Amino acid sequence: MKKSIITLLFSSLLFACTQKYSDASYKVIPLPQQISLKKTERSFTMNSATRIFFKDLALKGIANQFSTTVKHNANLNLQVEQGDKKEGANVVIFELGLKHTHKEAYQINIDSSEIHIQSVTPSGAFYAMQTLVKSIPVQEVSEVHFPATEIKDYPRFAYRGMMLDVSRHFSDVEMVKRTIDILALHNLNVFHWHLTDDQGWRMEIKKRPLLTQIGAWRDNTVVGRYIGGNDYPTDNQRHGGFYTQDQIKDVIAYAAERYITIIPEIDLPGHTSAVLASYPELGCIEKEYKVANRWGVIKDVICAGNEQSLQLFKDVMDEVCELFPGKYIHIGGDECVKERWQACSKCQGKIKQLHLKSDSRFSKEDYLQSYFMGEIAQYLHSKGKQVIGWDEILEGMPMDGSVIMSWRGISGGIEAARLNHDVIMAPATHMYFDYSQTLDSSKEEIPVGGYINVERVYSFEPLPEGLTDNEKKHIIGVQANVWCEYMPNERIRQYQILPRLAALSEVQWTMPEKKNYLDFLARLPQIIDIYDLYGYNYARHILDVSITDKVDIKNRDLEVSLSTLGNDSIFYTLDGSLPDRNSYLYKGVLKIDSSVTLKAMAYRNNQMSQVSSLKVDCNKATFKPVTLHSELSRMHVYGGASMLVDGIIGSTRPDDARWLGFPKGFEAVIDLRQQTSISKLLFTNLSVISDNILDPDLISVFVSDDGKYYQCVKEERIIAKQGKEASVSQHQLDFESTKARFVKIQANASVSKASTLVPWMFVSEIGIQ
Numbered sequence: 008m009k010k011s012i013i014t015l016l017f018s019s020l021l022f023a024c025t026q027k028y029s030d031a032s033y034k035v036i037p038l039p040q041q042i043s044l045k046k047t048e049r050s051f052t053m054n055s056a057t058r059i060f061f062k063d064l065a066l067k068g069i070a071n072q073f074s075t076t077v078k079h080n081a082n083l084n085l086q087v088e089q090g091d092k093k094e095g096a097n098v099v100i101f102e103l104g105l106k107h108t109h110k111e112a113y114q115i116n117i118d119s120s121e122i123h124i125q126s127v128t129p130s131g132a133f134y135a136m137q138t139l140v141k142s143i144p145v146q147e148v149s150e151v152h153f154p155a156t157e158i159k160d161y162p163r164f165a166y167r168g169m170m171l172d173v174s175r176h177f178s179d180v181e182m183v184k185r186t187i188d189i190l191a192l193h194n195l196n197v198f199h200w201h202l203t204d205d206q207g208w209r210m211e212i213k214k215r216p217l218l219t220q221i222g223a224w225r226d227n228t229v230v231g232r233y234i235g236g237n238d239y240p241t242d243n244q245r246h247g248g249f250y251t252q253d254q255i256k257d258v259i260a261y262a263a264e265r266y267i268t269i270i271p272e273i274d275l276p277g278h279t280s281a282v283l284a285s286y287p288e289l290g291c292i293e294k295e296y297k298v299a300n301r302w303g304v305i306k307d308v309i310c311a312g313n314e315q316s317l318q319l320f321k322d323v324m325d326e327v328c329e330l331f332p333g334k335y336i337h338i339g340g341d342e343c344v345k346e347r348w349q350a351c352s353k354c355q356g357k358i359k360q361l362h363l364k365s366d367s368r369f370s371k372e373d374y375l376q377s378y379f380m381g382e383i384a385q386y387l388h389s390k391g392k393q394v395i396g397w398d399e400i401l402e403g404m405p406m407d408g409s410v411i412m413s414w415r416g417i418s419g420g421i422e423a424a425r426l427n428h429d430v431i432m433a434p435a436t437h438m439y440f441d442y443s444q445t446l447d448s449s450k451e452e453i454p455v456g457g458y459i460n461v462e463r464v465y466s467f468e469p470l471p472e473g474l475t476d477n478e479k480k481h482i483i484g485v486q487a488n489v490w491c492e493y494m495p496n497e498r499i500r501q502y503q504i505l506p507r508l509a510a511l512s513e514v515q516w517t518m519p520e521k522k523n524y525l526d527f528l529a530r531l532p533q534i535i536d537i538y539d540l541y542g543y544n545y546a547r548h549i550l551d552v553s554i555t556d557k558v559d560i561k562n563r564d565l566e567v568s569l570s571t572l573g574n575d576s577i578f579y580t581l582d583g584s585l586p587d588r589n590s591y592l593y594k595g596v597l598k599i600d601s602s603v604t605l606k607a608m609a610y611r612n613n614q615m616s617q618v619s620s621l622k623v624d625c626n627k628a629t630f631k632p633v634t635l636h637s638e639l640s641r642m643h644v645y646g647g648a649s650m651l652v653d654g655i656i657g658s659t660r661p662d663d664a665r666w667l668g669f670p671k672g673f674e675a676v677i678d679l680r681q682q683t684s685i686s687k688l689l690f691t692n693l694s695v696i697s698d699n700i701l702d703p704d705l706i707s708v709f710v711s712d713d714g715k716y717y718q719c720v721k722e723e724r725i726i727a728k729q730g731k732e733a734s735v736s737q738h739q740l741d742f743e744s745t746k747a748r749f750v751k752i753q754a755n756a757s758v759s760k761a762s763t764l765v766p767w768m769f770v771s772e773i774g775i776q
Contacts, residue, residue: 010040012615013285014159021294021463027148027149028052028148028149028151028152029081029137029140029143029144029146029148029151029152029260029507030144030151030152030154031143031144031151031152031153031670031755032142032144032407032519032533033138033154033156033158033566034356034529034530034532034533035140035141035142035530035534036141036193036509036512036513036527036530036533036534036662037193037194037268037512037513037515037516037517038513038517038521038522038526038527038529038771039138039158039159039160039517040159040160040161041157041158041159041160042157042158043155043156043157043159043719044123044155044156044157044496045117045154045155045199046116047153047157048118048154049118049119049121049155050117050119050153050155050236051079051117051118051119051120051121051122051149051155052097052119052150052152052764053083053085053097053099053122053150053151053154054083054149054150054151054155055083055084055149056086056090056097056376057083057085057097057098057099058072058085058086058087058097058098058099059074059085059086059087059098059099059100059101060087060088060089060090060091060098060099060100060102060438061087061088061089061091061092061100061101061102062089062090062100062102062103062722063101063102063103064089064348065103065129066102066129066132067087067089067133067305068103069101069129069133070121070137070353071087071090071103071390072133072136073085073099073101073136073139073140073263074086076089076136076140077140077143077522077651078144079149079540080143080145080537080540080569081146081147081148082147082148082149083149083150083151085160088102093559096119096120096121097120097121097243098120098121098122099121099122099124099159099523100121100122100123100124101124101126101127101132101135102123102124102125103125103126103127103128103129103132103727104125105126105131106127107127107161109127109161109162110127110128110130110131110761111127111128111129111130111131111134111161111162111165111196112126112127112160112161112224113125113126113127113129113131113132113134113135113158113160113161113355114126114135114157114158114159114180114744115135115138115156115157115158116140116156116157116158117154117155117156117157117158117476118155118326119369122139122153123141128355129260129373130196130265130266130354131161132478133191133265133266133365134160134162134194134237134266134567134579135140135158136290137162137192137194138158138160138193139192140389141192141533141534141537144533144536145203145536145537145540147300150323150557152416154362155441157421160756162194162356162515162516162631163394163515163516163517163518163519164482164485164515164646165483165484166196166431166483166486167194167195167196167197167483167484167485167486167487167490167512167515167516167623168195168196168198168199168270168431168484168485168486168487168509168691169190169195169198169199169486169487169489169504169511170196170199170200170272170433170486170487170488170489171183171186171199171200171201171203171489171491171500172201172204172489172490172491172492173200173201173207173209173494174201174202174205174206174207174281174491175204175206175207175210175302175490175491175494176246176491176492176495176496177207177209177246177248177249178491178495178497178500179248180254180257180258181542182252182398182454182497182500182550183200183258184261184426185497185692186198186210186500186753187261187262187265187267188265188541189272189501189505189508190265190267190508191265191266192265192389192534192537193509193511193512193517194512194516195267195508195511195512196266196267196268196278196757197267197268197269197270197484197486197583198262198267198268198269198270198361198608199270199272199337199486199488200269200270200271200272200524201244201272202271202272202273202534203272203274203278203279203281203701204274204278204281204282205278205279205280205298205299205305205345206225206228206280206282206298206299206300206302207222207223207224207225207246207247207248207249207283207298207422208222208223208249208281208282208371209223209248209249209250209491210250210252210255210273210327210483211249211250211251211445212251212322212323212324212326212328212541212599213252213458214322214326215285215286215319215322215323215456217285217286218282218285218323219249220285220438221284221285222281222282222284222285222298223247223248223249223281223298224245224246224247224298225245225246225297225298225299225300226245226297226302227241227242227243227244227245227246227299227300228241228242228244228246228301228562229241229242229300229301229302230242230308230664231303231697232455232493232661232698233301233303233492234698234699234700234767235256235670235699235767236699237715239301241300242356244588245359247298249716252330255330255331256330258274259330259331261357263494268329268335269331270333270335270336270337270395271327271330271336271337271599271606272337272338272339273320273323273333273336273337273338273339274338274339274341274429275310275326275338275339275340275378275379275380276304276307276308276309276316276340276376276379276537276697277304277305277308277309277339277340277341277342277343277427278308278339278341278342278343278345279307279308279309280296280297280299281296281298281299281748282309282319283296283307283309283727284296284297284298287411288309288315288436289310289313289315289319290301290309290310290347291307291308291310291312291347291348291350291351291354291680292347292351292492298600302492304342304343304344305344306347307345307347308343308344308347308348309344310347310348310351310353310354311348311354311357311375311376311378311379312348312352312353312354312357312358312375313350313353315696316379317379317383320383321383321386323699324336324383324386324387324390327389328387328390328392334392335391335392335393335395335410336387336392336393336395336523337394337395337396337409337412338380338383338384338394338395338396339396339397340376340380340396340397340399341396341397341399341414342399343376345372345373345375345376348372348375348565349372349748349754350679352617352638353374354372355377356379358371358372358374358375361374361375361377363376363378363497364479368402368522368746369402369403373402374403374404374405374586376400376403377400377402377403377404377405377406377737378404380400381394381404381406384406384407384408384409387405388408388458388634390529390531390595393408393409393410394408394409394410395409395410395411396407396409396410396412396563397411397412397414397451398411398412398413398414398415398419398420398423401422401426405423405426405428407426408600410428410429410430410431411423411428411429411430411431412430412431412486413431413433413434414432414433414434414435414438414439414488415429415434415435416434416436416717417432417434418608419473420432420434420471420482421471421473421474422536423481424478424479424482425474425478426472427481428481429480429481429483429753430481430483431484431485431486432467432469432482432484432485432486433485433487433488434732435457436459436469437463437466437467437490438459438462438464438485438486438487438488438511439459439487439490439502439728440459440487440488440489440503440504440507440508441453441455441457441489441490441493441755442455442456442458442459443455443456443458443549443662443663443664444458444460444461444507444546445457445458445460445501445548446458446460446554446620446663446664446665447548448594449658449660450479450546450548451501451662452499452502453493453494453503453662455490455492455493455567456661456662456663456664456668457662457664457710458664459507460507460553460555460569461506461507461509461549461553462510462553462555464487464510464511465510465513465514465522465524465527466524467514468514468519469482469484469485469514470758471508475585475740480490484515485511485514485515487504487507487508487511489503489504490492497544497556499544501543501545502544502545502546503546505534505538505543505544505545505546506531506534506538506545506546506549507546509527509531509534510637511633513527521684523762524732525570525574528570528571528572528573528574529573529574531549531572531573532572532573535549535572542697548617549571549572550570550571550572550609550611550616550617551608551609551616551617551618551619552570552571552577552579552607552608552609552616552619553569553570553571554567554568554569554605554607554619554620555567555569555570555618555657556568556570556622556653557646557648557649558630558646558653559630560569560630560631560632560649561596561682562598563600563630563631563651564599564600564769565599565630565654566596566597566598566599566600567596567597567598567601567605567621568596568597569597569598569607569703570686571609571616572609572611573610574592574613575591575608575609575611576608576610577593577607577609578590578591578592578593578607578608578609578615579593579597579605579606579607579608579611580602580606581589581603581604581605582604582605583604584606585606585608585618586607586608586615586618587615588610593607599623600625600630601625602620602623602624602654603623604620604621604622604623605620605621605623606618606620607619607620620657621655622656623653623655624654624655624656624774625654625655625775626689626774626775626776627679627683627685627774627775628652628677628679628774628775629653629654629774629775630652630653630654630678631652631654631676631677631678631679631680633648633649633651633652633675633676633678633773634675634676634678635647635648635673635674635675636672636674636675636751637669637671637674638669638670638671639667639668639669640668640669640670640767646664647674648667650665650667650771651677651770651771651772651773652677652772652773653772654772655739655771656691656735656770656772657691657693657735657736657769657772658735659695659732659733659734660733661693661695661698661733662747665771666693666769666770666771667769667770667771668767669768669769670756670766670769671756672753672754672755672768673703673752673753673754673756673768673770674751674752674753674758675713675752675773676749676750676751676752676769677749677750677752677773678714678748678749679748679749679750679775680744680748681705681726681748682712682745682747682748683746683747683748684745684746685710685743685744685745685746685747685750685775685776686741686742686743686744686776687739687740687741687742687776688739688740688742688750688773688774688775689707689737689738689739689740689754689772689773689774689775689776690703690706690737690740690754690770690773690774691735691736691737691738691739691750691770691772691773691774692735692736692754692768692769692770692771692772693733693734693735693736693739693769693770694727694728694733694734694735694736695733695769696728698767699766699767700767700768700769701727701756701757701766701767701768702725702726702727702736702738702757703738703754703755703756703768704724704725704727704729704755704756704757704758705722705723705724705725705726705753705754705755706721706722706723706724706725706738706740706752706754707721707722707752707753707754708720708722708742708750708751708752709750709751709752709753710745710746710747710749710750710751711747711748711749711750711751712747712749713748713749714748716748717749720742720743721741721742721747722736723736725738725757735771750775754768754770
């Protein structure tokens with residue numbers, strides 16, 4: 008009897024554990040366009056008795072994916088059947104037949120008896136399936152309750168892409184498939200596969216076997232951050248790999264099951280070191296070419312005056328077109344250095360034959376690139392394909408019908424749209440996922456520099472002001488680019504992609520009037536749970552407090568915004584002490600106009616998060632207008648000139664976005680806004696001798712009353728640091744007290760006799776006392 012009671016109690020406990028339920032939430036990412044809850048109707052209960060019906064054979068794969076994913080995420084077994092719904096309730100129905108102008112549109116109607124999905128095409132049914140899957144909490148349950156609702160949804164943009172660079176560091180087939188899974192989870196429909204570059208050729212071409220026998224492998228790889236020059240350490244390890252055509256077919260089929268089109272990129276005529284290593288006779292000069300082992304722009308490019316160069320790429324495109332069923336082929340066109348062409352008899356002979364002339368906008372070599380790429384574009388057009396190129400292809404004569412991928416900001420996209428070219432917006436300012444995600448460089452693993460956090464991605468508006476409605480129609484989509492110079496493994500790649508891809512997905516899918524960053528943060532935990540379930544690596548500092556700051560020159564202060572995952576409560580202090588629940592509760596943008604040490608922590612799950620900090624030191628230059636008169640590297644331009652007067656000093660890491668990088672010396676003018684007594688300059692720079700980031704050789708201070716005529720008040724030679732460790736230098740220049748409104752600062756870059764690297768000056772802060 009006692010044994011029976013124990014057995015009964017155990018069975019009851021087991022029943023209680025397995026009978027728990029969860030509530031679906033339609034606040035998914037990306038957010039559907041319209042969610043209309045039916046508050047008076049009862050919910051639909053999904054359990055292991057629920058059946059899935061698909062009416063059209065084209066929907067069979069989607070119905071099966073839905074069943075498999077629900078099993079994985081919630082441990083519910085749903086049976087799949089073809090045909091009309093049988094008698095009774097508790098069913099999920101997939102069918103085509105929705106009437107809508109968007110081919111990817113879908114509609115979901117949920118009541119107590121069924122979930123009914125209608126779509127225009129199978130792709131719409133796939134996105135409906137994703138919305139339902141993402142609405143289910145990740146936990147093992149016996150049933151899921153779906154509130155009665157009607158969801159009407161479609162994407163804002165037809166082109167929703169991400170590029171993965173597999174040339175700099177090779178990704179095997181399984182890695183590529185996992186990346187495609189991640190794209191599908193976020194409703195992206197284009198995988199841009201960057202297959203060739205200076206550092207490796209990754210696609211089997213049967214007619215040109217040397218491209219993979221030689222071009223797919225490099226002898227070694229630069230170690231650490233590459234700044235420039237030819238003097239750099241390497242790892243002495245052979246690196247490479249390529250995809251066979253059978254493997255490519257397998258990946259294409261895998262992507263197609265997830266309604267993702269693959270666009271291959273074959274980069275030409277620049278970024279072709281791997282081609283030249285394989286076929287050196289196609290270079291402009293006779294020499295031994297090697298697959299590049301370092302990053303950056305390389306001046307050896309394919310000879311555009313050699314007819315055999317065109318033939319090689321036509322041979323390549325024959326096999327590319329045979330393999331890839333999509334209509335687009337990306338042919339690069341970026342960063343093609345013309346130095347070799349200027350001295351090449353074949354290139355100059357072709358220029359003369361084509362009667363190409365330099366003009367006020369472009370050189371004859373620019374027009375030679377247009378000719379070369381135009382020949383390939385015409386060849387592809389004859390095979391029913393359309394070309395995409397980076398925005399450099401606008402320099403000369405852009406190919407008829409070409410799509411412009413605008414990466415150097417949005418100006419290329421604007422110009423292209425006005426020329427009636429379709430445009431994909433992929434600006435480095437918002438969409439380069441190799442850039443740092445946080446200003447706290449101690450939380451980053453890779454040294455590429457730059458700064459694009461989740462909020463910056465989310466803030467991007469792809470349709471620029473100033474375009475007409477017809478011109479805006481040429482903006483067909485948005486893409487993020489994942490350049491893998493500093494991403495040697497999948498773990499780091501995923502970290503760089505997630506959760507920024509979630510922000511991108513709403514830029515691509517959701518109408519701008521429905522976007523709200525705080526609401527997005529509130530919904531983000533739901534998809535983070537899916538990342539955890541599938542073992543995806545993501546930037547976990549999204550769990551802490553993100554500090555975003557911006558100088559407000561007009562109001563002479565620093566605007567500081569705090570945010571965190573899920574919009575949990577944030578507590579902060581301004582005196583450097585650790586926050587607790589009795590500290591200030593964050594309610595909105597902080598206006599800082601004096602020296603403070605800000606510390607902030609989120610309160611989540613009954614405990615405080617990791618601390619996030621920001622130290623601001625103010626002086627007479629802080630928050631004043633500043634103008635740069637020297638070249639600023641685009642890789643080190645995050646906040647621009649105002650960062651020099653934000654009161655914040657960078658760390659010892661050169662990839663810290665607090666550092667502005669200057670390759671040719673430094674000159675800036677600070678407007679103190681009124682006559683001010685001054686007697687001291689503080690100049691803060693970074694010194695990393697191994698990267699040739701050096702102290703200045705000479706710092707000069709000039710003052711002016713009107714901003715036109717300047718008088719030098721101090722000039723001081725600097726003794727450069729000799730230590731190998733990275734360090735922050737603050738140079739103090741004292742001078743006789745004087746009154747001035749404008750202060751000009753000049754700093755000459757040092758030149759290291761022991762290095763052939765390009766000398767750099769990294770400056771974080773200018774102080775005046």
